[in-house]
Amino acid sequence: AQTVTQSQPEMSVQEAETVTLSCTYDTSENNYYLFWYKQPPSRQMILVIRQEAYKQQNATENRFSVNFQKAAKSFSLKISDSQLGDTAMYFCAFIRYNNNDMRFGAGTRLTVKP
């Protein structure tokens, strides 16, 4: 079974600083996708970044980047130059190739302080 673990229930960071959110996952599959989603108080899940497992290069999207360690089954999210609008729940998620059952971690609540 595929499981996703986020070990940091809550984190905080000062505006303009950098923060890293952790995620580990467990799978016997070799082909899969990993995601970070942001869920602000409005509740809508917004895709932050996506990583395909066969790609060794870490994905980046503007201020957001990941550190994907396939052998360690680790997928952390780094947010640079944190902004107040980054305050939200962040969920790490996993989906196997050709499967529709996306598995989510329990989330990390990130607060960006002015």
Next chain:
Amino acid sequence: DAGVTQSPTHLIKTRGQQVTLRCSPKSGHDTVSWYQQALGQGPQFIFQYYEEEERQRGNFPDRFSGHQFPNYSSELNVNALLLGDSALYLCASSYRDRYNEQFFGPGTRLTVL
């Protein structure tokens, strides 16, 4: 370009009742997935509809059922409501086999008293 929409926004029901939640996919999408997000947890996959049929199902009892209409919109039905069914229900849409490109709606908050 309209995104994924869901209705209603909030809903309060009592134990034993039945509820229907609705989802309209993003323009151009033909596949709808439903997730249950209990308080303080990540979403859990309920099922996915494509071509008006349930294509895949997660670990949810038969009390949870769904439907997809020819215009690709979808309904989630829950019968014999339990207190534990209280949650945020999220709908996500995608195009055909692009399971790695799901767009989520704002959800329906269901409270069962």
